[in-house]
Amino acid sequence: MVELNIVNLLMVLLAAWLGGIFANRIGFPSILGELLIGIMLGPALFGILETSDALNILAEVGILFLMAYIGMEINFKDLGKASWAGFLAAIGGFVVPFALGYYTILFFDGTQLAGLFVGIAVGVTSLATKSRILVDLKLLDTRIAYVLMAGALISDTLALIIFAGIIGFVDAGSVDSIGLAWVAGKAILYFCLAVSIGIYIFPLLGKLLTKAKLTGRTLLFGILVIIVLGFSELAELAGLHGILGSFMAGLFIREGIFSRQVLKDVTGVFHDVSIGFLAPIFFVTAGFHVTLEIFQTDLALLILIIVGAVVGKILGTTLFYLPSGYGWREGFTIGTGMNGRGAVEIIIAGIGLQMGIISQEIFSILVFMAISTTLTVPIFLTWTTNWLKKRGELVKQAARNGYLILGANPLGLYIAKQLAEQSEVILIDYNKDLVNEAYAQGLKAIYGNGLREDAFEEADALSKNTFIALTGNSEINLLSAQLAYNSFYIPNRIVLVSPVEDGAGVNLLDHMDASSMFANKTDLVPWSYKISTHDFKESIEKVNKEITTRNWVKKNSNSKDILPILILDETGHKRPFHYKEIIRPKESVIYLQ
The missing domain is CATH 3.40.50.720 (NAD(P)-binding Rossmann-like Domain)
Incomplete structure (x- = not known):
């Protein structure tokens, strides 16, 4: 029987709250503060906090809710605002750092699976980090804002698809053609089933609930929890990971079960429960798995991963952005904005550690990579956007009119x-x-x-x-x-x-x-x-x-x-x-x- 130590939970939540407030006060997302305080108060440094089976369960539910919330926040109509340019930025900002991360791990005698996990982790970008910084810098009405947001959505979705393929491969445990066909078949079947439920069943459910006047926020939140957990379990049965299922559930929840106001209320509840309660447990306890010994034993690998992540993201975005016709300077600026990592990268790295695909050392490197790259975003993006302003090349883009x-x-x-x-x-x-x-x-x-x-x-x-x-x-x-x-x-x-x-x-x-x-x-x-x-x-x-x-x-x-x-x-x-x-x-x- 798993028992919950209330005092330990209280201390973890208090640590998360303090770390998040500190990070926000100095202009960074809460996740960085939660990770850092987990490293400081966990086994890596002071050893004040410790994990437990109960905390791990809460943390796992937390990442499922967080991924559902991320899916609920994504509006695919937004991708059209930057369409081609956003696609170019996303592909360049993902493929180049992915390749650098993958081959760096192979160069240090790591496995191909570990290299793929690291490649995904350095290829993703943080939507939440960019949203906050774009608001602070008053850039939401510029073309680079829409390209950044579109690029973040595309790159994170691409990362989750590749991640799903790797999880399916690990689950199969073999490389023969029959095994791979079975993995691919289950994944395709899952996506077809999830899309069909989202497009055809969810709207019917919404109409039935409205007709029966079952529109209370508490009841709807309970229904959405069941939907998220149900999609997660379907993903697990298909040999994928639950986070892909909860992400898919979030995408379709947004698109039409309930009215806009009800959806806004329920999304707010998901935000509070995930980001305010459960997800911080995951990020603080993730810090418990970090080892500071890498600064002595794997310093060269740490430096190469961080440099590869930064250079790969900025250079890849700049080069792939050239066909957009908007100039390399705008591409360079977007690359600096896409350089931050966040929740998705840490979640993927944590799953890789849990499954034994990556070691504790590589996990620690990825955590420090996420922290260091995110710290560069407000500095680099402020400098590059001011550079564009002085040259008169910061283009306004009115997505709305009238x-x-x-x-x-x-x-x-x-x-x-x-x-x-x-x-x-x-x-x-x-x-x-x-x-x-x-x-x-x-x-x-x-x-x-x-x-x-x-x-x-x-x-x-x-x-x-x-x-x-x-x-x-x-x-x-x-x-x-x-x-x-x-x-x-x-x-x-x-x-x-x-x-x-x-x-x-x-x-x-x-x-x-x-x-x-x-x-x-x-x-x-x-x-x-x-x-x-x-x-x-x-x-x-x-x-x-x-x-x-x-x-x-x-x-x-x-x-x-x-x-x-x-x-x-x-x-x-x-x-x-x-x-x-x-x-x-x-x-x-x-x-x-």
């Missing part, structure tokens, strides 16, 4: 018509007469509730870059902006705030990272009336020096009867006038009076 406007009232229609001259604009309103009026004016409009996901989905909210809430109710505006961000990830949110607000509304805008329309509290009713009765005048004022929209409003505050609605740049492009905008020299403000 406006979604809540409120087909006269003011909303007036602004929509002007924005629609250059971008797609879709309006949402719960008043059929206003929707019909929008159509009469040649605008696209959706009849629906601005607080419901189905209206946003019908308006293709996932493709929109900016959401503008222009109803006369500030609370509805704020709630709809929250929905636009939480469920549809619309990056720019602009909200009309009524003068009757007591200040809470503006505070909520800051919390939601949204902006106030017209850079001031505005009463919708009188302006809608003026527009509907044509009792207004449109004017334009050119700006000679840079000024914020808020200061422009203050400067013109003596003229209370004006409403700045748009900013017009030198090329004739119009954009909404709101609190977080800056008006540059030679741009103009379009306002009503």
Whole structure:
């Protein structure tokens, strides 16, 4: 019987928490802190913490949940944002370090299987590490961000496929043609079965649960746990490893069992349970298997693996990226960003150690390789992106475009018509007469509730870059902006705030990272009336020096009867006038009076 030592579990979790906080404070992912504190407090150094069978079981469940969460976070539609360039970066960033890792192990008299495991480990990249760094460096709207994310997804998926093949080969225990055919047949059968269940059974399950009104988060989480463990067991029965099964389960869970909001809630629970509880146990206890003796006995191999990982990733990405036509400098920058390793590499290395394919020394080398390469990412990526900026080669890439406007009232229609001259604009309103009026004016409009996901989905909210809430109710505006961000990830949110607000509304805008329309509290009713009765005048004022929209409003505050609605740049492009905008020299403000 396996008994759980609560004190030991408490100490491991406390160590993971402290290590994770320290790593985050200095700008690195939690996993590095968890590994380092496991090395420090484990047998390798101080020997304060120790592993146990119960901890190992929790750690194994932790990596299954973590891989499911990684699968749930992957959206294959994102790969299209960088398609060819992302594919080139992924292949170059995987194949070259894979080959270097493989042949380095063979050069030091290692087995071919060990070489394959090391090759996979140095070939993968860390999606989570890159996501955090891209946010910190404000690079999410650049082409390199999409290439990096696409490259990470492709390389990690490729690593898992190769890993599955190796596990199947080890399970077969022979190299004869019949044995290999049996391994391949079971793997193919598993993938066919998993894909069929994901594409055909999961959507039916979602509809049945919705029809039976079984949509509670606790119940759905329990169902998803069963799905993840079931897929993992199917993978094991097929001679593959459970992590591939949980990863596949996560991929298909994302694609359509539940509504977007329910999926977001359940994904959040998976995140908390895996990353907040179970996975840290795996990474801390992984540190227990590290030996510091490699710095004396295998220093040359350690250095070569680390150098091969760094040089192979950066050089491979740079060379393979050349056919994209975006230049070697951008390829080099992407290579520095893809250099970090993370969860997948440590999980694969841990399984290799557990199965006896790699030694404790090689496992230790891979852990230090993961730590050292990840430490280089923020430094190298900051330097290379600044280099591109100075050369004017840091390309912005708008994956989204167009406006979604809540409120087909006269003011909303007036602004929509002007924005629609250059971008797609879709309006949402719960008043059929206003929707019909929008159509009469040649605008696209959706009849629906601005607080419901189905209206946003019908308006293709996932493709929109900016959401503008222009109803006369500030609370509805704020709630709809929250929905636009939480469920549809619309990056720019602009909200009309009524003068009757007591200040809470503006505070909520800051919390939601949204902006106030017209850079001031505005009463919708009188302006809608003026527009509907044509009792207004449109004017334009050119700006000679840079000024914020808020200061422009203050400067013109003596003229209370004006409403700045748009900013017009030198090329004739119009954009909404709101609190977080800056008006540059030679741009103009379009306002009503």
